[in-house]
Amino acid sequence: xxxxxxxxxxxxxxxxxxxxxxxxxxxxxxxxxxxxxxxxxxxxxxxxxxxxxxxxxxxxxxxxxxxxxxxxxxxxxxxxxxxxxxxxxxxxxxxxxxxxxxxxxxxxxxxxxxxxxxxxxxxxxxxxxxxxxxxxxxxxxxxxxxxxxxxxxxxxxxxxxxxxxxxxxxxxxxxxxxxxxxxxxxxxxxxxxxxxxxxxxxxxxxxxxxxxxxxxxxxxxxxxxxxxxxxxxxxxxxxxxxxxxxxxxxxxxxxxxxxxxxxxxxxxxxxxxxxxxxxxxxxxxxxxxxxxxx
Numbered sequence: 001x002x003x004x005x006x007x008x009x010x011x012x013x014x015x016x017x018x019x020x021x022x023x024x025x026x027x028x029x030x031x032x033x034x035x036x037x038x039x040x041x042x043x044x045x046x047x048x049x050x051x052x053x054x055x056x057x058x059x060x061x062x063x064x065x066x067x068x069x070x071x072x073x074x075x076x077x078x079x080x081x082x083x084x085x086x087x088x089x090x091x092x093x094x095x096x097x098x099x100x101x102x103x104x105x106x107x108x109x110x111x112x113x114x115x116x117x118x119x120x121x122x123x124x125x126x127x128x129x130x131x132x133x134x135x136x137x138x139x140x141x142x143x144x145x146x147x148x149x150x151x152x153x154x155x156x157x158x159x160x161x162x163x164x165x166x167x168x169x170x171x172x173x174x175x176x177x178x179x180x181x182x183x184x185x186x187x188x189x190x191x192x193x194x195x196x197x198x199x200x201x202x203x204x205x206x207x208x209x210x211x212x213x214x215x216x217x218x219x220x221x222x223x224x225x226x227x228x229x230x231x232x233x234x235x236x237x238x239x240x241x242x243x244x245x246x247x248x249x250x251x252x253x254x255x256x257x258x259x260x261x262x263x264x265x266x267x268x269x270x271x272x273x274x275x276x277x278x279x280x281x282x283x284x285x286x287x288x289x290x291x292x293x294x
Contacts, residue, residue: 020062021138023048025277027059031071032280041067062136065288073287074280079267082225082287109218109256111202112147113211123174128167130176131183132158135191137278142183143167148201149186152253154274170205170252190255202253212236213247220261223290225283227265249273261286 030047031039039047044067045055059067072078128150130143141163143151151167160178167176189200204211216234220226226234232244248259254274260282264270272279 020058021136021281023050023055024059024062024281025138025275027055027067028074028280028284029277032074032277063285063288065291069291070284070288073284074269076267078287079225079263079269083227083230083263083265083267085224109202110148110199111204111215111218113204113206119205121173123171126171126174128171128174128176129179129182130163130167131178131180132160132163133180133183133187134158135187137281140183140187141166142186144182144186145203148203149253149256150203150205152186152255154254154278156275166252200256202256205252206247206250209235209237209240209243210247210250213244214251214257217248217251217257217259217261220258222258222261222286225261225263228262228270229265231262255282 027044027048030044041056042052045052048055050058056067059070063070126145128143128145130141130151132139132141132155134140137154139155139158141151141153141155142149143163150171153163153166155162164176167174204214206214213231213235216231219234220231228245229238229241231248232238232241235244235247237243248262251257251259251273254260260272260279262270263283269276269280269283
């Protein structure tokens, strides 16, 4: 069993506005697509169908900072500064033997890797309880075995058939049980005011190299980012940046294994299997929490 303190999901927006994510995502997409025009708050509010004052109030409640401040966190200049800072933080942590710095909360994550034999059995004898829940970042799907969380993903709409197909793809011989309470409890844990004391257990299914990459991802503190090349170095494979990208694409546990914190050397957000706009919002939101100290 391996243990890592993680800020991957501590202190996220309150669940009081679970569907405001759709409005925020629409606004961020509008801004990114028109970055050269630098649309103002009034333009953005009009695009999403709110008055300027109402949009500012809802957005600030969702993010903890004003829309203008939030957008500063999504600029390429800010991203490049974060990359430079991340290298410094990693060097300091290595020199002092620390696994991270300045945690806002400690959400302890423990993980266990499946053996090659277990992977070959493709879920035979395994029972997966799964469900969906609405969160401030859109719909979330979760799957859990008696040994830990094996799946966590985001959906653009509540589509149980899509979730079940995804689980069957990797666990074709497992017994799937529809248990909405599983996702609801996890959403409360991840997006509630306090992360809780008991560790969250993860069950990882991957090659030794992929496990190394995911382990390196768990070491990236919330509010920081690193590049694909830097992640390869942290995973002990400095010449394997492309393979690192493949390992991230194979990650089936969003948020808790924070692949959203890896961006391009150029400062561009890059791809994200659960929607690049959601990745931008995650990075911006974690920055907002870091700045506000909450």
